[in-house]
Amino acid sequence: MKVGIVILAAGASTRMGAPKQLLHIDGKSLIKRIAEMTMDTPAYPIVVVLGANRNMIRPELDRMPITVIDNPQWEAGMASSIKMGLVGAYMTLKDLEAVIFLTVDMPYVSVRLIEEIIAKAQETEKGKEESPDIVACRYGEQMGIPVLFKRKLFNDLLELSGDNGAKKVILANKAKTATIDFPHGKTDLDTIEEYRNFLSNYNQN
Template sequence: MKTGIIILAAGESSRLGYPKQIAQFNGKTLLQLAIDAANDSKADKRVLVLGAFRDEIKKTFPGASIPNIPNPHFQKGMSSSIKIGMEYMLKFDKPDQVIIMLCDQPFVDAKILNKLIATQKKEGKGIVACAYSKTIGVPILFGEAHFKELMELTGDEGAKNIALAHEDDLVAIPFPKGKVDIDTEEDLRDLNL
């Protein structure tokens, strides 16, 4: 099974006041942590979707480290970035499954991404999600059977709704630290305590 990873990093970080992609944790930017996790994982292909503050963000990581594409419609919400990432993957790489991840979950590492891939192989389900805070969420793996639905998402709709609509084809893996994401200066301070 060929696995692709799409890192969504196109948002405006309106609550933080500056691009969260360049916020620092443990001496690296949040985006660099996400890129490292994707690059160190067993996935075959990766792509990074950028939008707001693209030029500023691109200066913070080596461009050759990961293919990156612009989302000119990032104001239309997360679904527009998922679509652009999917279009790129399907055009160039034709993966059998994709992992969708964000750049604001500092504890996502290659281990958890590899666990999604390994769980899919073992369980044979079309969706493997992370479980935290009594729900499921990203990072989340989707098999080819769900690609069409990912392409049909609209607005700020994320992929979680697709997973919840297919509970019969879903397996979740525990990832308690998945609940940590960075939206505000306070989140960042709590993280660095």
């Protein structure tokens, strides 16, 4: 299956007080860290959507075999970045069959998780005739990113607006959604306190 990845990295990180894309783990920025991780997966193409602070962030991606897209409408909400990333992935590979959406602030996303998502998307579950249209990660009571959408749902994603993220499409297609348990998905780095707490625990392990 031809699966692309879209990394959503256009936000202004207002709660963090600084561009979270440039925060470091193990001496490497979050944006560079996740981009390099995706390059080790079977996914192609890899698209990164930038917006706020793009001139500061863009150099982190220099000389990588990825597509970088500027979203001038990033302030309009998450939907604009989803659409820009999806169009960028489709323009890079016309016969794309699915896309996985990621964000930069989930430090436990790994090559193994991406491979599990792709494998699950190709499975036929017991009692069902077709493989799922969506594979979402589950953490606690939540379903969300990282999440894979198959081509038949691309138009639904393109119709999103404002701050409506991928979750709206997931909820509208729950019967066609498979999930992967990803407890570490509860860890995302929105504030400086969360970042410091993560580093403290991460360095102890």
